[in-house]
Amino acid sequence: MPEPDSILEELGLTPVWRTRTASTIGAAESAAAEACPSVDVKAPKKEFEVISEPISEVSETPISLLDWDTLKARVANCTRCRLCEKRNHTVFGIGDEKASWMLVGEAPGANEDRLGEPFVGQAGKLLDNMLGAVGRTRENGIYIANVIKCRPPGNRDPQLDEVAQCEPYLKRQLAIIRPQLILALGRFAAQSLLKTDASISSLRTRVHQYEGVPVIVTYHPAYLLRNLPDKAKAWADLCRAQEIYQAMNH
Template sequence: MALHESMLEEFGLGPVWVRRRSGAGSAGTLADDAVGQPAARTDEAGLASALPPRNADGSRAPAPPLRTVETLQTAPPLTQQVETPRAVQPPTQDVEPVDASASFAQNIEAPRTPTSPPRTADATRTPASSPRTAEPPQPPADYFDAPPFDDLPWLDDDPVAPSTPAAIEPPADTHTLDWPTLADRVANCQLCRLCERRTNTVFGVGDREADWMLIGEAPGENEDKLGEPFVGQAGKLLDSMLRAVTLARDSNVYIANVIKCRPPGNRNPEPDEVARCEPYLQRQVALVKPKVIVALGRFAAQSLLKTEASIASLRGRVHQYEGVPVIVTYHPAYLLRSLPDKAKTWADLCLAKKTYREALDALGVAQGGN
């Protein structure tokens, strides 16, 4: 059987041979009606199919190519890459300031809850993460990863070796200065590089004959603009803390910082900056003559006490700085974010108040409202 005939039979389209009857009841033979004419043959179901016509020599012509009833068409592969639309950024909103002066134990920032992926312009959500299809581009050989603007080094055209804390020594007469001369010396100080980017020096504020002295770390952005320590929300909370122990910023309290100029980006002051600025603080303590000092924050406590101990290990004890009792507690800016530690700060203030009364008793001074 030819190949094309077998394929026709496989699909149920092949010829069905039947016997023809000639005359009455005689057995017929398989034959065609005429040479070159297809003979019609009918199967039991009544379906007819035609064979190819015969040639003059009796052979059949080749059958036409097979055509199936249905052709499976495969969709062409997707060649266009669909660009994922960028997520629509929500409009920025100004954060409403927290009123820290209302209560010492309030105004805590609520914890943030995880949010769903942002919606794109067509209201679909962007996937949380997508697999990488290629390695990230490598920077060229001469690529220089510059630090943030606030941390750019102060260098000349010809770089020189960094100076050590002993390269520029503070004036030796700092311990002899009075208040006006000391304030003028701080305002014009150029002992370290912090002077290059400051707006104002932050000398100190309060009663210069106070019994209480509060010492913080360094000025922030608002303090640098106004030239006064502890302003803004942290300053309001500090005022509330002082009222809790019957004190006020301008009454029986003097507030100062370890560093008088704002470090770029509010970073921690470096050791050489602390070494060059510390004589000013020492002279302020000597002029105020406080009965008790409250160190606000880890950096202020470590700078005053010359230690690397944690603030948790320094709290709850009485330390000494220049012969004055020192109580360590948390910074007001930290308390704005930590509600449980406000109770610990209240305990520290009570310890400071107790230490102050003991200092008055030792001097034989009659105690007042504090």
């Protein structure tokens, strides 16, 4: 399997997208700040509204009231839609549970279903290198989750009823973590969060809001592996996210 640096070299992203160690995180953030244009955005961190959702059993505690551990257990045993029938593992999420950034993807793929963790394989390695370029890791200030917690058969798009049953889990994760910035990875995640059918190309170029929190839309890492010319656009999106976050905290 190629090393991550060789992947980035092939994408033409070196030396900018280079994985950083924990000891160089501070330096990476400073370097990223110099590389990206200044953005004057001030969006204070706000409380999330409690959102109601359908529940399968009247006797169950609503998802919008669950604490973190109970939410995780509810997801692990979920049978709210047909996707539970063929899954190997649910994919709850991974990262810093006090994260300032939350990354939201679409749904688990085959590797994620097998391992129970989001963004593994080559797409996951590319994502880790992208985050490392702005001084962030899965363990430090980042939490990663999907809209859908079980793999759709054949990696098809999730259906509307599946989204209706599963999306409340993500809403509760966002409400508990209360990130200062959300990065939507790919068309489906962006459209689900923002409740729009707009194209990703039009959504990318603007700063959106979810419950008062800035949302930056960018391409899914798996898409970038198949469409190398768009890697520069993804880097611009990541710079924009970094600059917005820094503007809110200075």
